[in-house]
Amino acid sequence: MFFADKFQLRIPGPTPIPPSVERAMAQPMIGHRSTDASELVALCSNKLKPILGTEEQPLILSSSGTAALEACVVNTLSPSEEAVVIVTGVFGERFVKILERYQVYVHRLDIPWGTACSPDVLQAFLHQHPHVKAVFMTYCETSTGVLNPIRELAQVTHTHSDALVIVDGVSCIGAVPSQMDEWGIDLLVTGSQKAFMLPPGLAFVGVSKRAWKVIEQNQTPRFYLDLRAYQSQLNKKTTPYTPALSLLFGLKEVLRLLEEEGLVHVYHRHELLKNMTRAGIRGLGLPLMTSDEDASPTVTSIDGKDADWDVEELRKALRKLNVTVAGGQQYLKGQIFRIGHMGYCDPFDILSTLSALEIALKQINAPIELGQGVQAAQEVFLQHV
Amino acid sequence: MFFADKFQLRIPGPTPIPPSVERAMAQPMIGHRSTDASELVALCSNKLKPILGTEEQPLILSSSGTAALEACVVNTLSPSEEAVVIVTGVFGERFVKILERYQVYVHRLDIPWGTACSPDVLQAFLHQHPHVKAVFMTYCETSTGVLNPIRELAQVTHTHSDALVIVDGVSCIGAVPSQMDEWGIDLLVTGSQKAFMLPPGLAFVGVSKRAWKVIEQNQTPRFYLDLRAYQSQLNKKTTPYTPALSLLFGLKEVLRLLEEEGLVHVYHRHELLKNMTRAGIRGLGLPLMTSDEDASPTVTSIDGKDADWDVEELRKALRKLNVTVAGGQQYLKGQIFRIGHMGYCDPFDILSTLSALEIALKQINAPIELGQGVQAAQEVFLQHV
Numbered sequence: 001m002f003f004a005d006k007f008q009l010r011i012p013g014p015t016p017i018p019p020s021v022e023r024a025m026a027q028p029m030i031g032h033r034s035t036d037a038s039e040l041v042a043l044c045s046n047k048l049k050p051i052l053g054t055e056e057q058p059l060i061l062s063s064s065g066t067a068a069l070e071a072c073v074v075n076t077l078s079p080s081e082e083a084v085v086i087v088t089g090v091f092g093e094r095f096v097k098i099l100e101r102y103q104v105y106v107h108r109l110d111i112p113w114g115t116a117c118s119p120d121v122l123q124a125f126l127h128q129h130p131h132v133k134a135v136f137m138t139y140c141e142t143s144t145g146v147l148n149p150i151r152e153l154a155q156v157t158h159t160h161s162d163a164l165v166i167v168d169g170v171s172c173i174g175a176v177p178s179q180m181d182e183w184g185i186d187l188l189v190t191g192s193q194k195a196f197m198l199p200p201g202l203a204f205v206g207v208s209k210r211a212w213k214v215i216e217q218n219q220t221p222r223f224y225l226d227l228r229a230y231q232s233q234l235n236k237k238t239t240p241y242t243p244a245l246s247l248l249f250g251l252k253e254v255l256r257l258l259e260e261e262g263l264v265h266v267y268h269r270h271e272l273l274k275n276m277t278r279a280g281i282r283g284l285g286l287p288l289m290t291s292d293e294d295a296s297p298t299v300t301s302i303d304g305k306d307a308d309w310d311v312e313e314l315r316k317a318l319r320k321l322n323v324t325v326a327g328g329q330q331y332l333k334g335q336i337f338r339i340g341h342m343g344y345c346d347p348f349d350i351l352s353t354l355s356a357l358e359i360a361l362k363q364i365n366a367p368i369e370l371g372q373g374v375q376a377a378q379e380v381f382l383q384h385v
Numbered sequence: 386m387f388f389a390d391k392f393q394l395r396i397p398g399p400t401p402i403p404p405s406v407e408r409a410m411a412q413p414m415i416g417h418r419s420t421d422a423s424e425l426v427a428l429c430s431n432k433l434k435p436i437l438g439t440e441e442q443p444l445i446l447s448s449s450g451t452a453a454l455e456a457c458v459v460n461t462l463s464p465s466e467e468a469v470v471i472v473t474g475v476f477g478e479r480f481v482k483i484l485e486r487y488q489v490y491v492h493r494l495d496i497p498w499g500t501a502c503s504p505d506v507l508q509a510f511l512h513q514h515p516h517v518k519a520v521f522m523t524y525c526e527t528s529t530g531v532l533n534p535i536r537e538l539a540q541v542t543h544t545h546s547d548a549l550v551i552v553d554g555v556s557c558i559g560a561v562p563s564q565m566d567e568w569g570i571d572l573l574v575t576g577s578q579k580a581f582m583l584p585p586g587l588a589f590v591g592v593s594k595r596a597w598k599v600i601e602q603n604q605t606p607r608f609y610l611d612l613r614a615y616q617s618q619l620n621k622k623t624t625p626y627t628p629a630l631s632l633l634f635g636l637k638e639v640l641r642l643l644e645e646e647g648l649v650h651v652y653h654r655h656e657l658l659k660n661m662t663r664a665g666i667r668g669l670g671l672p673l674m675t676s677d678e679d680a681s682p683t684v685t686s687i688d689g690k691d692a693d694w695d696v697e698e699l700r701k702a703l704r705k706l707n708v709t710v711a712g713g714q715q716y717l718k719g720q721i722f723r724i725g726h727m728g729y730c731d732p733f734d735i736l737s738t739l740s741a742l743e744i745a746l747k748q749i750n751a752p753i754e755l756g757q758g759v760q761a762a763q764e765v766f767l768q769h770v
Contacts, residue, residue, distance in 0.1 A: 005413055014414045014630060022411045025631065028390055029399045029584060031709055062586055063448050066626040067609040102606045193627060199414060201447055201586045201629030221487045224452040224610070241451040242578060244586030244629065245399060246410065324416055
């Protein structure tokens with residue numbers, strides 16, 4: 001299709017990389033114990049603070065997000081202790097898998113996929129399980145596009161238990177507000193390849209004072225994922241093991257870009273991208289998987305299970321147009337598709353994706369009218385700008 | 386000093402990145418579950434085989450090398466089992482630390498730093514410890530520049546025990562021969578930021594059939610570092626968690642470069658770099674830390690503890706000339722300095738480093754004659770080319 005390197009990556013991560021970040025990552029390699037590396041590590045950690053919403057020093061791991069989720073488990077829990085996991089999709093399931101691997105006793109709070117967990121439901125569940133040491137929750141559930149009400153869920157947890165609040169924020173932090181100190185989040189994890197506009201390979205972990213007390217006491221064996229090592233080395237402006245330096249070069253530039261745009265404007269932009277996408281999908285008469293209230297600003301799921309066209313055929317047609325959208329995961333495979341709209345994404349990317357979507361739907365003989373989705377999204381744009 | 390981005394990074398990793406690898410890493414991001422990503426993962430794993438010297442499928446972890454060393458421990462050993470660690474420097478110590486964290490009973494075979502472990506010494510030690518499940522050894526000990534005789538050490542281990550042979554090859558694989566199948570290495574670990582000419586962030590693990598049998602049975606809890614997950618996903622041409630894709634773009638190009646040069650020529654080049662460096666140091670009348678027999682082709686340690694100039698002052702003078710060499714680690718701090726010469730390094734880099742070293746030595750009033758080191762290295766060059 002025209003140019004091999006000119007395509008639209010509209011999945012919920014990895015996301016496109018801004019050119020200035022590409023250039024930053026291509027800087028010559030430096031020693032990881034050099035003064036330059038120390039300044040880089042310290043600067044990145046400091047500038048992560050407002051994005052996570054914490055005065056504590058965020059930690060930087062060279063790993064994918066899953067390793068950081070595991071770090072939350074092995075640093076705070078011991079075998080046979082109890083934990084609650086709010087399961088709203090695939091990434092809630094991942095917490096369950098990790099916890100069970102370490103013989104933690106898991107109480108699953110299963111919520112229908114595509115719906116957020118309400119604070120009342122969590123409150124009732126916590127009363128049934130008074131001995132839990134931690135409650136694991138997903139801020140944006142990537143597999144469905146649901147944004148859970150983390151602030152309220154954290155509050156309910158603290159009011160009705162002594163459990164730590166542990167949050168997977170991989171697919172939204174940097175695109176949505178986060179005030180971990182104020183909201184009472186004890187551990188907050190995110191990754192580089194989503195709203196941070198970087199390649200995969202870095203994970204960030206915010207840790208509350210309360211969490212540190214538990215971590216210091218915890219006896220579960222861990223080495224690479226021992227958060228104490230990252231903290232003590234960060235106090236010396238370095239990392240315990242060789243960090244992924246080129247990604248740190250990129251992170252510094254990403255943090256500059258986010259600061260330049262202003263976090264409030266970054267969050268507004270993502271709201272706009274969500275609203276345009278949802279309006280566009282509705283304009284084409286396709287059903288959305290989540291309610292407006294539960295929808296994440298970073299990814300939108302479209303329900304295709306009752307359509308008279310095939311979701312995977314649509315994705316194939318889009319790929320031929322050089323547009324990649326995500327399919328469904330696990331039991332949602334073939335039933336939904338997902339449009340990622342986080343990070344280096346602007347309204348014209350959404351209009352372009354919607355127009356490609358219209359063409360692809362036409363090509364597979366779906367009963368839509370060209371231009372209806374784009375027009376609905378344009379109207380949202382005009383109202384907001 | 387002249388240009389800020391024009392410097393000589395002569396430490397034993399991270400090492401300089403070739404321009405074509407920088408360009409490869411700057412490719413636009415792709416989905417990690419796309420066909421392109423699958424082809425990339427499969428191709429990289431396949432092309433790692435001759436470099437590790439195995440017919441088994443090498444695994445690719447997104448982490449620093451230390452995480453892969455930990456993977457060797459948690460996938461093969463259980464608490465209170467016994468292991469031997471050959472400690473020839475800092476990275477032998479690291480194996481000890483990881484093993485002790487997981488309550489493995491460690492028998493340390495301490496060898497004076499700067500010397501390789503001889504097969505006879507290991508043989509005698511194994512007879513004293515007949516119940517060990519694994520012998521951990523370091524191929525190149527980065528902290529001293531010693532290359533241990535891995536082939537012979539592996540053979541002795543297999544002849545005199547049933548233990549697995551587990552090798553840290555981080556700072557030499559890709560620069561020195563490795564035949565893990567033929568030599569009987571059961572687990573071989575290396576990283577991206579040394580002879581592989583990439584930024585840090587990837588680790589590679591070769592696993593023998595014999596090791597897989599142990600790994601399948603092992604009950605130690607692990608999630609991100611569970612090698613079974615990497616193997617089963619690699620069989621489907623993918624990775625269990627989002628891999629560091631931009632580093633994989635770079636790895637593909639690195640593997641092409643190594644193939645183009647030819648592994649035999651790559652190894653010869655590193656031998657030449659070692660011989661030029663050692664001749665240059667001798668030409669200046671400075672003592673080398675290791676014997677010719679024990680010296681690694683990737684890094685050379687120079688002993689400055691009896692010199693009438695200060696090692697750290699010399700390193701500072703070199704940094705002002707935009708040349709970075711490594712200092713000593715742990716008790717060697719201030720006693721030695723180390724010149725890295727692996728990866729994207731050619732004879733003229735060594736001549737340039739030696740001439741800068743001569744200038745820096747003059748600046749700190751060391752009793753050397755300008756040109757003596759360079760000349761000795763030039764003579765080695767002329768003999769070999």
